[in-house]
Amino acid sequence: MKKIAKLHYITQALQGKSHAEAAKAACAARADWVQLRVKDQPYELWKEEALQTQAICRTFGSTFIINDNAKLAAEVNADGVHLGKTDLSPVEARELLGTDKIIGGTANTFEDVQQLVAAGVDYIGLGPFRFTSTKQNLSPILGLSGYELMLHQCQVASISTPIIAIGGILAPDVAPLLATGVHGVAVSSVINKAADKEQVINMFKQELQLMQDHAGPNNI
Incomplete structure (x- = not known):
């Protein structure tokens, strides 16, 4: 089984x-999972960023993940790809x-989760938790109750694929989200806009570690 980090950083x-x-800047501050999220750029510029x-990762x-573009991920030999609903199928x-x-x-939605599990993905980014300006064409907000419902549905359906919560998540949200059964969280602006990125990443990792200590051994 592939190791899926509990804290996903998105550029x-x-x-x-x-x-x-x-x-x-994020890697220097101890981000150990990086998703390159480039939008609306010509392929060659995208490839150069990749x-x-x-090289930095x-x-x-x-871990180096490319958003959306499986072809580019294959070309540069990235560690993986994160696919949106309109991208190439898993x-x-x-x-x-x-x-x-x-x-x-x-x-x-839970139907999305079921389809991704059937397609054999290694993890699922489920969201958004709350409103975020980082993403255009935002899907309906889930909130904590949405995660509680969907993670319960996953448990009933014996779905064990790691679920990563995403969408405007802050460090104080980590504990209640992990309590629903999600594997970890993905964040972007809260790190990218932070003056002290290491402090923010440490805060998230501390919250994740606290929940791990209560739940038993697992990888962060």
Whole structure:
């Protein structure tokens, strides 16, 4: 079984900084899972960001995931890809990337979760938890009650695929979210816009560690 981190960091290009520069700052602050989330860029520019970000991740020993583009993930030999609902199907992405690479998928409903599990993804990004300006065309907000319902449905259906909560999540949200049964959380702006990125990442990891200590051994 592939190791899926409990804290997923997602890049943004902010204040004139590239995605690679954002990734470097986050990795230096102990982010060990990086999703490169490039939108609306020509393929060659996307590829250049990917190669730069991949080199940074390798330097810091961080897992490198590309958002949306399985073809690019295969071309640069990324650690994996995260697929949105309108991207290449997980089955096609698996044929392209092979069995060793990580494939994640986006879900907003339990039906989405079931479809992704059937397609053999390694983890599921379920959200949004609350409103976030990071993503356009936002799906309906789930809130804590939505996670409670869907994780209960997963338990009843014996679904064990790691679920990652995403969407405007802050450090105080970690404990109640993990209590629903999610595996971890994905964050972007809260790290990208932080003056002290290491402090923010440490806060998240401490919350994740506290829940792990209560729940028993697992990987963060």
